[in-house]
Amino acid sequence: MKLVVNGQPREVDVDPEVPLLWVLRDRLGLTGTKYGCGAALCGACTVHLDGRAVRSCVTPVARAEGRAVTTIEGLSEAGDHPLQQAWIRHAVPQCGFCQAGQLMTAAALLAEVPAPTEEQVDRALAPNLCRCGTYLRIRAAVLDAAGAK
């Protein structure tokens, strides 16, 4: 199966029903995307398909064929995406496990809505769990990155 992951063509020999998450982590070594619940309930595994956020733990890899897959490793070349910079300014992460998913969801939001309202930020990120409770810093960082300080 031919994939394009973070702009690079990749070829993997896998069952088309295997979740994209496991192809990314186990076959391609992209371990920035995390396994949280395996049932699309927490958002830790969020990546982009053609720029839209999807939960890779429940997305069959076949759905990614012929589409652009972006993981946290590919969000920016130097780790300096406006969201990543805002994440640092606001010291968002605590344990950090959910943060790749939070960032990828936030990036998908800003790609669709460059200047979201607070409510839009909350609604986009509400399905992403953070057991450390960094929600207020996440919201502040997203609004900061969007230029809505």
Add this chain to the structure above:
Amino acid sequence: MPRWGLLTTLCVACAHPAAPLPPAEGLRPVAAFDAIAGRRARSVALFDEVARVLTHPRCANCHPVDDRPRQGLDQVVHDPPVWRGPDDRGEAGAHCDACHQERNSEVSRVPGAPAWHLAPASMGWIGQSNAAICAQLQDPARNGGRTLAQIQEHLAGDALVAWGWAPGDDREPAPGSQAELAALAAAWIETGARCPEEAP
């Protein structure tokens, strides 16, 4: 509608009430309504049978009157928390197809069907009476500009509607089958697409 509701409707609608239809787990076939005297009463009874599907949680959970999909037979608010969004397909960053695939996921139990989305708010009917739902269905301003024939086609052939009878995992399916629903809807339209009256 509970069985007593159907009986009440029949009694109000007919000058000479027909014998009550026997209770049914699945949908009654169209022929079961032939004995009802009067075209209007037969049409109302056919709609009430159609409404057993429309109001079943498997179908109604995606027809909320607000912006929050429901889940389960107890129709609790969808968890994880999600909202309708501007196109009934979720909010930016949290679209329905972020999680819902084109088919049910056996491993994760996440339900799926092609074009998973909510019905528009104008077609929300959780908590509405059969009379109100019937009026909604026939109102082009609320039903997406559909004719009755197009409504019947939607019920008969839409892949997302079909999911109601193949919900996967241990979910209870909607009553009957999509083909039985299609036949009942066609018979309802053929008898004048009459609506039940609101209970006093």
